[in-house]
Every structure is written in C-alpha cells, then in structure tokens.
Amino acid sequence: MKQTLLAILLLLPYFVQAQLQDSFSDGDFTKSPAWTGDISSFIINSQNQLQSNGPAVTGTMLHLVTPSQAVSGTTWEFWANLKLATSSTNYADIYLIADKEDLEANDVNGYFVRIGNTADEVSLYRKDAGKTAVMIINGQDKTVATSNNIVRVRVTRSVDYEWELSIDVSGAGLNYVSQGTTVDAVHKRSDYFGVLLRYTSANSRNFYFDDFSITDAQPPVLEELQTLNQQELTLRFNEPLTPEQAQSFRNYTLNGSRKPILAELIGERTVRLVFGQPFNVGENALTIASLQDLYGNKLSNPINRSFNFVPPAVMPGYNELLITEIMADETPEVGLPAQEYLELFNATSDKVLTLQGIRYSDATATTTLPNVQLLPGEYAVVVPNSQVQSFSRFGKVIGISNFPSLNNGGELLQLRQPNGRLIYAINYSDTWYKSTSKKDGGWSLEMIDVNNPCGGIGNWAASVNPRGGTPAQANSVSASNPDNTPPSLVDVTAIAPDKLLLRFDERLDSAQAAQTLNYRLNPSLAVAGVRVQGPLFTEATLTLASPLQESLLYTLTTTNVRDCAGNSGSLPVTYTFALPSAPEPGDVVINEILFNPRTGGSDFVELVNRSPKYINLQNWKLANTSGDTISNKKTITTENFVLAPGQYVVLTANPENIKMNYPAAPPAAFLKMSSLPSYPDDAGTVVVLQQDSRIADRFSYSERMHFDLIDDLNGVSLERIRLAGASVASNFHSAATTVFATPGYKNSQLQEGVTAQRVFKVEPLVFSPDGDGVEDFATVNYHTDKTGLVANITIFDAQGREIRKLVRNELLAANGFFQWNGIRDDGTKANIGYYLFYIELFGLNGEKSVHKEKVVLGGRL
Structure with missing residues (x-):
C-alpha cells in the first residue's frame, strides 16, 4: 500500500x-x-x-x-x-x-x-x-x-x-x-x-x-466521524488524502480552540485524531481545514462537523432505569395508537445505560430487551415490533418481539439485569388512576416525580395529556413529589412458630431494614435473622431464636427502619399479634349476608371469629352449592390475614360500594375478593371452606327469612341473632331498617345468649316488631335435661283466639330458641296486646307436658 x-x-x-x-x-x-x-x-x-x-x-x-x-x-x-x-x-x-x-x-x-x-x-x-x-x-x-x-x-x-x-x-x-x-x-x-x-x-x-x-475535480468529503473513546476520533473521507496535510494537527480544531496531540493517516482515507483531554459530554464541534486529495483538489472552505459524545454505556443498577408510564388498557382509543406500552427512563445524570439483555417480566411472561442505549434523562417507549412505526413520531421507540400483555387491573412488573439482579419493580393497580372514567381505558398511568422512584399510588396518576399519554416524553403530570414520610408497619403475621412476616406501607432500605437490632419482642424473644423480601422490599421475614406460644399476645417494636428515600421515624413503632391456631369447623362462622343489594350495589358476606383462637384465613374459600355439591369455590385471600377472637371481616368484590351504601362500616374490616360466588336473590347457600377443605360454616338462606312487614327488601341484610347459635334460619333476622345492614360491626339484631331457668323462658317479655333494631322479635328460649323431646307452640291472643302456629313437631336440642316477629299465620301484623305461647312437650315414652308463657306485643299508638 x-x-x-x-x-x-x-x-x-x-x-x-x-x-x-x-x-x-x-x-x-x-x-x-x-x-x-x-x-x-x-x-x-x-x-x-x-x-x-x-x-x-x-x-x-x-x-x-x-x-x-x-x-x-x-x-x-x-x-x-x-x-x-x-x-x-x-x-x-x-x-x-x-x-x-x-x-x-x-x-x-x-x-x-x-x-x-x-x-x-x-x-x-x-x-x-x-x-x-x-x-x-x-x-x-x-x-x-x-x-x-x-x-x-x-x-x-x-x-x-x-x-x-x-x-x-x-x-x-x-x-x-x-x-x-x-x-x-x-x-x-x-x-x-x-x-x-x-x-x-x-x-x-x-x-x-x-x-x-x-x-x-472535487475536494475530499468527510463521510464519517466516529468516537473511539473519550479522547480519540476517526475521520473517514470519500477518497485518498495527501499525507502531509492529513497528518498536520494544525488542520483540526475541536470546540473552537483545542488541537489534537496526534493526527495519523491510517490507510489512504482515514485519519485518527488523539486529543489531550476528554471530549465534552454532549455536543462537540470539529473544524477541518486545508486537506486535499491525491489529485490536488483542496478544501476551499473548512468542514464543520458536530458530534455528540456520551460515556461508554453501562448496565443500570437499582432504580437507575425506571418504568415511568404504563398503558395497560389501550381502548377505547383517546388519541394514541390502540396499543399497550411501557415507558423507560434513564434516571441517572451522567450514565449512558445499555438495555441489551435486560429481562422485562410481568406476572406470567418474560422478554429480553434489545441492544439499545439510553442517554442520561432520556425516555423511550417499549412496544411490539409491529408498532414501532406507529410510535416513532413521539420519540425514541424500542420494539420487542414478544411484548407481555399488561393486565388492566394491575400486576407486578420487573426489570432485571441478565444475571438476575433487580433493577426496578412496580406493582401497579387501576386504583392508581384516581379517576373512575380514565381507568376504563385509553389513558396511561404516569409517574409524577421521577426522583421518587419508590413511591407507589401517591406518586402515580392518570395522564392529563389530551392524547391520553406521553410515550417517550416527559410525563404530563410531572411535578415535585418527594417522599418525606417514614414507613409504617401495617401488619405482623406469625407464619410459623419461629417466623414473623412484617408488611410495611412502602419500600424499605433493604440493607438497613435487615439489621436485627431494629426489632424487639415483648414477651422477650430474640430475633435471630431478618430477610427483606424483594422485589418490592415492603415485607420482611423475622426468624426467631425460639418459638412463639399459641394464643399469647406479643408486641413487636421496630426502630430506625428506613424507607427507600431514607426516611425513618423518630419514635418506635409497635404492633400486637399472636401465633395463629389450627381452626376447627364452627370457629369462624357466617355472621351476616347481603344477597339482594340495592340497584347498582354489591353482595357481601360477613364472617366472625367466635373462638378464643387467632385464625389465619389465608387460602380459605367462599363457595355456593349446585344441588348437593359445593361449587364455584373462590379463594378469599392468598395473603396472610389473621382474624382475632371476636373480629369481623367483610368479604366483597367492591368494598367502596359497600362503604358508600353503609357509611358506618369500618374500612379496616373489609377484605376485597376478585369476585364472589353467585348468591341469588330468592334463595341460595353460603359455604365457607377452611384451608384444609373442611367446612367451617354453611348457611342456606331464603328471601322468606326476611321480616314480612319490610316493604323493600333490597339492601337489607340477614344477620345472625346469637353468636353461639347454629347457622340456621331461626338464628337469622333482617337487619334493622334504621341501618339496613351492619358490615364489619355488631349486628343490629344481636342477642346475647339467654339461659332458661326452667324449661321455657320468653325474652323479652315486651317487644315491638317495627324494624328499628330494638327488641324487634321475641324468643322462646328452652333448656332440657332430656333428649328426644318434641314441641308444638301455638300463639293465642288475649281473647283466646289462635293467631299463629309457630312450631309443629320440632325435635329439640339441649338448648335453643324459637322467635316470633309478631306476624300472624295470614301474614298480617298482630295487634298490640297480650299473647300466650301455648307449648306442648312430648317425650319418647308418651309423656306429655303443657307450658304457658306470656308476652306483650307493644308499639306506638
């Protein structure tokens, strides 16, 4: 050459x-x-x-x-x-x-x-x-x-x-x-x-x-300028150059004043320039003068060429590459192409990030990102390959071949390095829209403050851009929204005798939260180890040096636990819990059911723990029946949810709807299910199954169980009367019409157990069946010391006229009750006055006894 x-x-x-x-x-x-x-x-x-x-x-x-x-x-x-x-x-x-x-x-x-x-x-x-x-x-x-x-x-x-x-x-x-x-x-x-x-x-x-x-007859043309590293360039021309001019450092000027320390002709058309100092990050300008080709054609005017220099691309670390926008429900179309997408953002100020090999996954699928680089502060939208052209007008677009479908309601999304190390994770939900209309489709979720990457629902909102989103661009809801609040401990569950699961309301500093000195138990048990669980780092598992005792209350105290933003509380945080016990059928029972909601309303089933145990409802199921078969089983919760003695829990697919219709309902009592089994308005059966598949409780209801004088049954629940009683029709009554239902708190028709001093006892002696929740019915309570007794109960008014056959040939348990709500056999309400319960009791050997008990039906005159 x-x-x-x-x-x-x-x-x-x-x-x-x-x-x-x-x-x-x-x-x-x-x-x-x-x-x-x-x-x-x-x-x-x-x-x-x-x-x-x-x-x-x-x-x-x-x-x-x-x-x-x-x-x-x-x-x-x-x-x-x-x-x-x-x-x-x-x-x-x-x-x-x-x-x-x-x-x-x-x-x-x-x-x-x-x-x-x-x-x-x-x-x-x-x-x-x-x-x-x-x-x-x-x-x-x-x-x-x-x-x-x-x-x-x-x-x-x-x-x-x-x-x-x-x-x-x-x-x-x-x-x-x-x-x-x-x-x-x-x-x-x-x-x-x-x-x-x-x-x-x-x-x-x-x-x-x-x-x-x-x-x-043409002078040399610069075809390509390439940066080799932070101080070297190569210039490729369209034709061979004369060596003397090509290798003169005086013919090259960087950024107006800097000359190279070396100009070297490589081959015939390529010049290598080496500078004594690194290039500027971002835009640089090179001026080339006086070069000529082998045939005497000299540059008449200097060549001016700008180039951008960025540092070598690196793999992003934790929270350096963020998901800052999510279009999970693309229809109905507002102004963007009808396509799900994700937006990525380089959250660093001085790093070029490579995406090559990064694994992006949702709840069910994983894909690998291509060899693309993001500059500091740069956005890019991720879409299927077929949609790249549709989104190119908005900014940088990354196409992938197997785009995982995004769930409209929300799911966990993760970005991980090729070696599996976590880069970023987010568990979005449709509640983050904070807008009923926008969550129905066509609008994206946008991160508010990219400097607060650990923020959950408080740092996300529905886009306000008229197109419905801002793919590959700064978010329309962008604003300063720092996290200045320390983490709160929202739940402690003993998942094993020697293990505690702690849930916090936000992401933790996983390294600092893993220190055992941050946790103390009373009664005293040593904490042997702590593991903060990814990818969200909102949960920590404590391993104890010795096991917990059942039914004993413990208090956990946490100190100095920091969140992802570095906030920690100045005061210790405490939480009381107990080790859950193995449940037995009848420990947790059906306490209330709304099967005929108002128009636009939702069903609910309320459970209550009537045992002295702490019981974990994780993986319990709610079901109905089809013929004699238990069917349509729905998991109540896959998470730990411990029900304390006497605690209520309301199961529904729409807690907000129930709270709106029954404002007295305590929010903490609700456990949202994705859907409930079907409970028809006329009649049905509610079945509760324990984790071991045994029936915890079962209740067959009918609209005929409602109080006959209620004009509109819609929105009125059936409530358990006595907590210790069986789940049968006689132990349920319509809720008081002053409240219509009592989800999450004491039933309006609750009666404490009455022990009969003799065989039969009426309680109360005066009742008023007006639906106000105060003594709406009378109960005939009984206590026997024999088995196999059968009873008939007939009600007579003060003139001796029969008005109601209340019980016929009913086989009695050892203890129980019958209720009268003041209704005659013809379905009309009895008049105010005195009434007599005429009770006939028959034994197995033909013995017979008669008992008479009085009651007063009161009311407003």
Whole structure:
C-alpha cells in the first residue's frame, strides 16, 4: 500500500486534477500509465488505439487494468469501437471501480459499463464479490446493434453517490444522451480501472478503445466521524488524502480552540485524531481545514462537523432505569395508537445505560430487551415490533418481539439485569388512576416525580395529556413529589412458630431494614435473622431464636427502619399479634349476608371469629352449592390475614360500594375478593371452606327469612341473632331498617345468649316488631335435661283466639330458641296486646307436658 501511495505521489505533477489520461499517443500501454494483465493480447494499432489481439478461441476472456482510486466526485470517459455484433458471448466490460487486479476473478467488488449484451445496449452494473453482477442503470436497447458499433461513454458519480450514465453513438462526445441515473453507495473503495473482454473466435481483434479519462475535480468529503473513546476520533473521507496535510494537527480544531496531540493517516482515507483531554459530554464541534486529495483538489472552505459524545454505556443498577408510564388498557382509543406500552427512563445524570439483555417480566411472561442505549434523562417507549412505526413520531421507540400483555387491573412488573439482579419493580393497580372514567381505558398511568422512584399510588396518576399519554416524553403530570414520610408497619403475621412476616406501607432500605437490632419482642424473644423480601422490599421475614406460644399476645417494636428515600421515624413503632391456631369447623362462622343489594350495589358476606383462637384465613374459600355439591369455590385471600377472637371481616368484590351504601362500616374490616360466588336473590347457600377443605360454616338462606312487614327488601341484610347459635334460619333476622345492614360491626339484631331457668323462658317479655333494631322479635328460649323431646307452640291472643302456629313437631336440642316477629299465620301484623305461647312437650315414652308463657306485643299508638 505504501509503495502504491508513493507511486501516485510521484505522478502528481503530471496530472493535477486528472487521475488518468491515456490516448495511447506514445504507442505504449505499459507505462505512463502502466497497464497490466493480459498485455500479450493487446496492441497499439496505427491509429494509436488500444486494440485486442487475443487468441482466436471462442469463450476467451481478456483484461487490462491500471491503478485508480477514484470513487466519487469523479467523471469517467472513454471511446470504444466494437466491430462485431454484440451478444451474450461478445461484449466489453469497462470497470470504473475495482478492488482486484484480476477482473476475471469472481471475488471482484466494483462497478462497470457493459457495451453489448442480448439487448445490444450500454448499461451500468454493480459487481459484488462471489455474486452475479447486478444492472443498476439499464441503457436504451439497440444503441449498439450494428456490426460496427462506435460509442463514446461518460459516467459521473457525485460525492453523494449519485450515478449518471451517458453515451454519444457518434463517438464525437458532443451529443451525449443520458441513459439514466441511480444512487448506489455500496462500494466506496477502488484500486483499479480496466477493461474485460469476452468474445467468440471470429472477434479476437475487433475491440478498439481510446481516450480513457478519469477526472476528479472535487475536494475530499468527510463521510464519517466516529468516537473511539473519550479522547480519540476517526475521520473517514470519500477518497485518498495527501499525507502531509492529513497528518498536520494544525488542520483540526475541536470546540473552537483545542488541537489534537496526534493526527495519523491510517490507510489512504482515514485519519485518527488523539486529543489531550476528554471530549465534552454532549455536543462537540470539529473544524477541518486545508486537506486535499491525491489529485490536488483542496478544501476551499473548512468542514464543520458536530458530534455528540456520551460515556461508554453501562448496565443500570437499582432504580437507575425506571418504568415511568404504563398503558395497560389501550381502548377505547383517546388519541394514541390502540396499543399497550411501557415507558423507560434513564434516571441517572451522567450514565449512558445499555438495555441489551435486560429481562422485562410481568406476572406470567418474560422478554429480553434489545441492544439499545439510553442517554442520561432520556425516555423511550417499549412496544411490539409491529408498532414501532406507529410510535416513532413521539420519540425514541424500542420494539420487542414478544411484548407481555399488561393486565388492566394491575400486576407486578420487573426489570432485571441478565444475571438476575433487580433493577426496578412496580406493582401497579387501576386504583392508581384516581379517576373512575380514565381507568376504563385509553389513558396511561404516569409517574409524577421521577426522583421518587419508590413511591407507589401517591406518586402515580392518570395522564392529563389530551392524547391520553406521553410515550417517550416527559410525563404530563410531572411535578415535585418527594417522599418525606417514614414507613409504617401495617401488619405482623406469625407464619410459623419461629417466623414473623412484617408488611410495611412502602419500600424499605433493604440493607438497613435487615439489621436485627431494629426489632424487639415483648414477651422477650430474640430475633435471630431478618430477610427483606424483594422485589418490592415492603415485607420482611423475622426468624426467631425460639418459638412463639399459641394464643399469647406479643408486641413487636421496630426502630430506625428506613424507607427507600431514607426516611425513618423518630419514635418506635409497635404492633400486637399472636401465633395463629389450627381452626376447627364452627370457629369462624357466617355472621351476616347481603344477597339482594340495592340497584347498582354489591353482595357481601360477613364472617366472625367466635373462638378464643387467632385464625389465619389465608387460602380459605367462599363457595355456593349446585344441588348437593359445593361449587364455584373462590379463594378469599392468598395473603396472610389473621382474624382475632371476636373480629369481623367483610368479604366483597367492591368494598367502596359497600362503604358508600353503609357509611358506618369500618374500612379496616373489609377484605376485597376478585369476585364472589353467585348468591341469588330468592334463595341460595353460603359455604365457607377452611384451608384444609373442611367446612367451617354453611348457611342456606331464603328471601322468606326476611321480616314480612319490610316493604323493600333490597339492601337489607340477614344477620345472625346469637353468636353461639347454629347457622340456621331461626338464628337469622333482617337487619334493622334504621341501618339496613351492619358490615364489619355488631349486628343490629344481636342477642346475647339467654339461659332458661326452667324449661321455657320468653325474652323479652315486651317487644315491638317495627324494624328499628330494638327488641324487634321475641324468643322462646328452652333448656332440657332430656333428649328426644318434641314441641308444638301455638300463639293465642288475649281473647283466646289462635293467631299463629309457630312450631309443629320440632325435635329439640339441649338448648335453643324459637322467635316470633309478631306476624300472624295470614301474614298480617298482630295487634298490640297480650299473647300466650301455648307449648306442648312430648317425650319418647308418651309423656306429655303443657307450658304457658306470656308476652306483650307493644308499639306506638
């Protein structure tokens, strides 16, 4: 290469702008310039033309080449005379650009003009190594269709790689006709110019050439500027440069004043510049002056080129790459393409982040991000490959092949390094929209403050952009929203005798929260270890040195536990808990049910723990029945939820609806389920299943159980009367019409257990069935010391008239009660006054006893 360059430099005085001029007037083609190849098969004839003189053998191919490095900003001209009828076996290829000396080889790269083929035309071809040549300009047919074809050819290639082919069939060069133009920049290097002939035996001497001219009148053009590192550049030009100017550091200026400490010409067209100080982060400006090509074309004006420099890309660490926008429900379309998307944000101020190999996952699927870089503070939207074009107008777009579908209601999303290390995680929910209309679709969720990446619902909101979102752009809800509040301990559950699960209301500083000194138990038990659980770091598992005791209350005290933002409370935080016990059927029972809600309302089932145990409802189920089969089982909760003795819990799919309809309901009593089993308005069965699949409780209800005098049953629940009683119809009554239902707190119709001092006792002696929740019914309580007793109870008014057959042939338990709500057998309300319960008791051996108890039905006059 150095020898070739030296030879060209020596020739510079002979051709200032022309790289090649050869009319063969000296009668010698082996010098000035030198042609090589099949030199024995060519002659200079008496007209000073280059003429073929090869063997008269069909299929012969001949070639001659001369050095030429012209590739762009160049004009090629020559004269040719083919005294033959051109065909697929008789033609001439004039190589304007070639990277090999042997033009007959198949591995040549370059461009050539073909004179003659089956269409008898002059056309321009591109030759790629190992491949068949491709026509890029198709010349007019039949322009060389005689047996004596004279043509002068001119080809130009601009510095922008636009080709034009023109011919003059007179051969004079005064009447060129364009054969077409094209843009082709595949090959940008040349070493040779030459001719390649193919002929049959009769045409071995019939190819004539003259006036070869290659003219370069354009100065060098900078094609590419590339940063190698923070102090080095490479500059690639479109043609070879003269070394003296190319290697002068004075010809290069960075950012107005800085000169390189080294300017080195690599090969013929590439300059390496080394600077003594790093480039500016961001935009830099380079000025290039006084360069010239090998043919004397010098820059008339300096080249000014700007370039951006960014530090080498690195893998993001924890919270350095964030998910800052989520379009989970894309329909109905508001203004954006109807497509789910995620937005990523480089939260660093000085790092370029590479996304290559980062694993993005939702609850069910994982995909890998492509080789893309994000600059400091840069946003990008992630969509399926098929949607890249649709989102390109908004900003930077990253396409992936298997985009995991986003759940409309919310789910856990994670970004992890290729080695599995966590980068970022978020568990979004449709409650984060804080807008009923926007959560129905077409609007994205946006992070408010990107400097508060650990913030949950408080740092997210529905987009306010009219399009419905801001993919690959700063969020429309962007604002300062720092986290200044320390974490709160919201729950402690003993998940094993020696393990506690702690739940906090926000993300923790996982390293600091893992210190055992931050936790203390009373009664005293040592904490042996702490593990803060990812990916959200809102839960910590404490391992105890010795086991907890059942039914014993413990108090956990936490101190100095910091959140992700560094906040910690100044005062200790305490929480009281107990080790859950194994449940038995009947420990947790159905306490209240709303199966006929108001229009637009929701069902609920209330449970109560009537045992002295602490019972964990994790993986319990709520069900109904189909015939005699328990069916439609729904998991109450997959999380730990410990029910203390006497504690209520309300199960519903829509807590907000229940709270709106029954404002006295305590919010802490609700446990949201994704859906409840079907509980029809007319009748049905509620079944509660323990984790071990045993039936905890079962209650078959009917709308006929409601108090007959209630005009509108919609929105009125059935309540358990006595906590210790069985889950049967006689132990349930309509809630008082003053409240309609009591979700999460004491039933309006609750009665404490009454122990009969004799066989039968009425309580209260005066009742008023007006639905106000105060003594709305009377109970006939009984206590027997025998088994197998059967009772009939008939109610008479003060005049001795029978008004109600309350009980007929009822087999009694050891203890129990019957209720009368003041309704006659005909469904009307009895009048105010005295009434008599006439009770007949029958034994297994035929014995019979009669008991009479009085009651007063009161009311407002």
